Amino acid sequence: MLNAIVVGAGPAGALLACLLARRGVPVTLLERQTDFSREFRGEVLMPSGIAALHEAGLRQPLDALPNLTIRTVEIFRGERRVVAIPVDGLDPPPRVVPQPAMLEMIVAEAANSPGFKLERGVTVRDLIYEKDRVAGVHADTLEGPRDYRGDFVIACDGRASAIRKRAALPQDRIMQAFDVVWGRVPGHFLDGRTARAYIGNGHLLIIYPSPEGHMQIGWVIDKGTFGDIKKIGADGWIRALAPHVSSDLRNFLAADKTGPAHPFLLDVVCDRLREWTVPGLLLIGDAAHPMSPVAAQGINLALRDAVVAANRLGRALILHADEAMLDFAARNIQAERWPEIVKIQDMQQVGPRFVASNSILSRIVVSAPMIAFAKLFLGGFLARRFDPFLNGVTRVVMEQ
Numbered sequence: 001m002l003n004a005i006v007v008g009a010g011p012a013g014a015l016l017a018c019l020l021a022r023r024g025v026p027v028t029l030l031e032r033q034t035d036f037s038r039e040f041r042g043e044v045l046m047p048s049g050i051a052a053l054h055e056a057g058l059r060q061p062l063d064a065l066p067n068l069t070i071r072t073v074e075i076f077r078g079e080r081r082v083v084a085i086p087v088d089g090l091d092p093p094p095r096v097v098p099q100p101a102m103l104e105m106i107v108a109e110a111a112n113s114p115g116f117k118l119e120r121g122v123t124v125r126d127l128i129y130e131k132d133r134v135a136g137v138h139a140d141t142l143e144g145p146r147d148y149r150g151d152f153v154i155a156c157d158g159r160a161s162a163i164r165k166r167a168a169l170p171q172d173r174i175m176q177a178f179d180v181v182w183g184r185v186p187g188h189f190l191d192g193r194t195a196r197a198y199i200g201n202g203h204l205l206i207i208y209p210s211p212e213g214h215m216q217i218g219w220v221i222d223k224g225t226f227g228d229i230k231k232i233g234a235d236g237w238i239r240a241l242a243p244h245v246s247s248d249l250r251n252f253l254a255a256d257k258t259g260p261a262h263p264f265l266l267d268v269v270c271d272r273l274r275e276w277t278v279p280g281l282l283l284i285g286d287a288a289h290p291m292s293p294v295a296a297q298g299i300n301l302a303l304r305d306a307v308v309a310a311n312r313l314g315r316a317l318i319l320h321a322d323e324a325m326l327d328f329a330a331r332n333i334q335a336e337r338w339p340e341i342v343k344i345q346d347m348q349q350v351g352p353r354f355v356a357s358n359s360i361l362s363r364i365v366v367s368a369p370m371i372a373f374a375k376l377f378l379g380g381f382l383a384r385r386f387d388p389f390l391n392g393v394t395r396v397v398m399e400q
């Protein structure tokens with residue numbers, strides 16, 4: 001039986017390993033962390049990502065996780081609410097799910113398949129080549145260095161992928177002008193089901209509730225200015241935000257005497273490899289195409305990559321395909337996922353800087369009368385225009 005090595009147990013790697021193992025493929029999943037909660041991870045699932053988990057047969061365990069459905073997204077300019085967009089009518093509505101719990105759920109499901117093995121605390125350092133073909137990985141484990149050999153390696157090791165660097169694959173980078181500082185404030189603001197975005201004065205701030213009893217804040221800053229925020233500390237951060245938000249949020253933030261916990265910088269990167277595969281190796285998820293944070297797409301696309309990869313590689317591995325067929329399956333995975341990744345990355349570029357700016361055009365486009373006009377006359381067009389952020393671009397179904 002041909003076996004697979006999956007590197008990285010984020011959404012892409014955990015789901016892919018689970019689906020391959022369910023098909024009867026022996027899979028070893030290597031994860032550098034010993035505990036999924038050791039890194040702050042995104043937690044907003046869009047309908048497209050929820051649908052991928054449903055396709056994977058994980059509807060029930062997903063519903064059993066701590067989760068929170070967002071009912072309304074409000075957009076504010078300072079004190080003024082520009083628009084409130086109800087989102088609970090979407091089927092399914094966006095859902096906030098702590099990623100560590102989701103990953104533990106997926107690997108627990110995978111563990112029901114006899115061929116699945118998860119090894120934590122294993123950091124992959126390099127690729128093993130045999131006759132110009134990837135045949136495994138060199139890793140550091142808690143017990144020391146070790147080699148893992150497999151018939152096919154799938155790199156799901158995220159935006160700082162070591163495997164991407166080792167494979168030296170060419171990439172197209174889309175320059176980003178901003179970074180995001182994330183922080184958490186204990187307690188729930190508003191009804192605990194409303195997300196807000198504050199725009200204007202060159203700022204963009206997003207705040208949404210988490211099922212773990214805190215509010216998550218993301219503040220878009222100019223690239224490279226995190227050092228200034230670190231210097232002013234959590235208190236200074238709140239003082240700097242205050243002029244850009246409404247008084248109810250200002251009061252909520254002021255009531256928390258400790259300030260946002262663990263301000264964390266997301267160095268925004270958006271690019272895609274031109275080739276996701278070399279003989280014996282495929283990269284998916286952020287390792288192949290790190291996403292901009294606009295419209296919370298990364299987890300969702302990673303899950304969708306995993307379903308497509310499981311369909312095509314799973315079949316080839318079970319059928320004991322020869323090397324050429326395995327590599328052909330890998331190329332087809334990129335071909336199937338490419339249109340969605342390109343479309344969504346392109347859509348993400350029209351965003352934060354424009355809506356946050358105080359330019360006359362931005363003020364006109366993002367104003368209450370213009371939004372009311374757009375809803376009345378352009379509702380259908382806008383829904384179609386933004387639908388890829390909700391439902392993706394291509395049809396992703398799990399093959400039997």
Ligand SMILES: Cc1cc2nc3c(=O)[nH]c(=O)nc-3n(C[C@H](O)[C@H](O)[C@H](O)COP(=O)(O)OP(=O)(O)OC[C@H]3O[C@@H](n4cnc5c(N)ncnc54)[C@H](O)[C@@H]3O)c2cc1C
Pocket residue numbers: 007008009010011012013030031032033040041042043044045122123124125156157158159160161162182266284285286287291293296297298299300301302
């Ligand atoms: C602060 C923040 C907030 C975000 N918010 C959202 C959101 O709300 N919604 C959304 O859709 N997306 C969000 N994202 C993006 C999203 O988290 C990623 O796009 C998504 O997790 C990508 O999944 P992945 O499986 O490809 O990679 P990752 O989730 O990055 O997983 C990679 C895994 O590989 C492991 N790993 C890395 N290197 C090695 C190695 N050498 N050896 C072994 N293991 C390794 C890592 O520990 C990790 O577990 C956010 C990201 C950040 C950082």
